[in-house]
Amino acid sequence: MPSTTTDFNILMLGSRGAGKTTLLAVMWDQLGNAIDRSKGSFQYEHSTASYFGTAAGELRRMYDSPGLSVSPGISGTDTPRALSIKLCTNEHLKPHLTINFWDYPGGLLNPESSTGAEADKFQSRIIDAHYFFVVVDAPALLEHGGKFHAIRNYPYPIQYMLHNRLKSDPRGAKVLFVVVKCEKYVNEGRSKEVFQAVQKGYSNLFSDIQESQHSSVDICLVETLGSIILDKLEPVITATGLEYPRYHFRKVSEGACHSPRNTSLPLKIILDSAITTSLAERRLSYEGLNWFRDLLGRDDDLNDLLVHIKEMATSTSDLNAHFALRPGA
């Protein structure tokens, strides 16, 4: 018999500086607008609110510098963090869902540093995750012919990790590519090019998912900053002789302020999957008694919420910013 609250785990994958914490902060900032209060609400611990609140504040301060220059971004994740958001509806006293975001330092994806207790814990998270967020650095994928994709987006470790999960777990893997720092390309009308570049850059993973009935892949173009865009990506040679990219950003205008776009898209995709998972788990656990539960309308609020989230996402997001592949559908 399940607990009345379902845990839904999301593992964030992406290299250092990719924008995992920024993405979480803007998503958290948009929670209040994600669903109508009459349909449901979100609860989170003070520490979660404090962490995301600080990060959201740092994002806004990026616009404080004079002219078109940009102040330093948020400091990122230093230690692994599990941040939880609970979803409640008015018909139930206990939360339906606890959505756990596992935000890990980007360095754990680096094969050279992925040893020790933290790395072991990270491996167990791969098994326990319901959803994988792959945060993709758009300039690394698209600038200079994509030559920085391998060192900035770690496509090979990520694909290998998810390949193992897809082959060993009957649940398959649900993957959401969240493309960030993509403002420049969206403004230039190059969204289709970005979708194609992601499919090409992670082609092995797309092939694996095509063969898996229970898996899915989505690509979202999320403008976490909105009015800060890439100015140029400058290749720099380090002491070891390796070429790395240095990012130069600028504001779109002197008076620009934080204006993220399409942040509700990943939120909608997660909520949709999490609520569907929760409903399925409950109904499976009470098989034989569901006729009685249906008579009392025990799942009506969650079903209503699913419909509501779909409506909200359609009205608040640019549909051109989303690509979906569902082999089993």
Add this chain to the structure above:
Amino acid sequence: MKYMFVNTAGAFAQDYKVYGFEKHGNSWDECNVRPEDLLIREVPFSLKYTAETLHLGNRGRSFSIWIAKSINERKSVCVISLKGISSATRRDFTGRIIFDSVAFVTSFSGDAVLDHSSLTESQSIAMGLAQTASDSSTTFDDFANMEDFEKDLFPFSDIDSLYNELISFHSNAGLNKTNSLQLGVYDYLGKLLNNLGIPFKAMPLKRKGRVEVCADANGAESPNNTFYDANTYLKEALVSKVENAALLVEDGLTEIIGEERTSRFFTPFKSFSALLSNVKNSIPFPGQKLSRSPDFASSVSVPSQIDCEHTLISCSCGVDIKSLEKIIIGLFSAANESSSVALGLLVGNEGMIEIVEGIGTPPSSLVLISIPA
């Protein structure tokens, strides 16, 4: 043995990295020792420092001291760390601020544990780092070589200068005579905070792990070494099983018929559940006396009597540097006079004060002080 660890990142590094240095004479030489391995080896009582208490990559600013000493094991260790010092000039490849952290680990074994000069030197480092921590504009930038940083190399090539600067503020205060052994370490530190006018709460320390083996007869006097007898185990297991079963039924019914109907149905059983809980709570746990609730916490104006010496002292506001210096002197003096002690101080808003107990005799006093920044 004396080690210094610096956590930082080059301009293009894929992640922050800890660089280790070992002291030879007056200079620091690079070494491959990892701080977590060193602590596992050197810390007495098999105490295990959690990642949060040592993690040098912490970007939240904090200053901490950990001292553990066991005369029986003839081992002592002192860890002093300053984390989350933001750079004013160094930015990574995406334009983000670089944060630096530094930690000093000093460990002694054998007769050196009895040598007061070892603690005096650690106290000097702590005082120097406390001064650095108290200045919010402090950076390590003056010691960073920008050329190395831009080339993605370790930027603090002159590590001796950085060390000398960090401890240059130290006062010459020696170790005080505290009589803490008569008072008890908690009482002594509580009185010290009261004298400084610092409001605080004291509460039994949240402990992880369980002491499974009592290594020597002396340690058995500690309340933390109280063993469960077989009956206690059985009673607790039974009560837990009944409680869990009741919760499971209630959860299941809630899912089927809703909270309101379940609540009406379950009301008569609630009193029975409460009775079970009372029975369970009347059974003492290791280190816990019958009359004391586990979540006992009280605001105190004078040091209250705590049943065991495993205490978290949580201050409600930050302290000035003069008070901090006095607290540091108090901590080192208490460590100096105790034969079996673990002491901690955390100044900052990030990081959990929590020490996991391993297998072995626990320290007779384990007192941690938490002061928000």
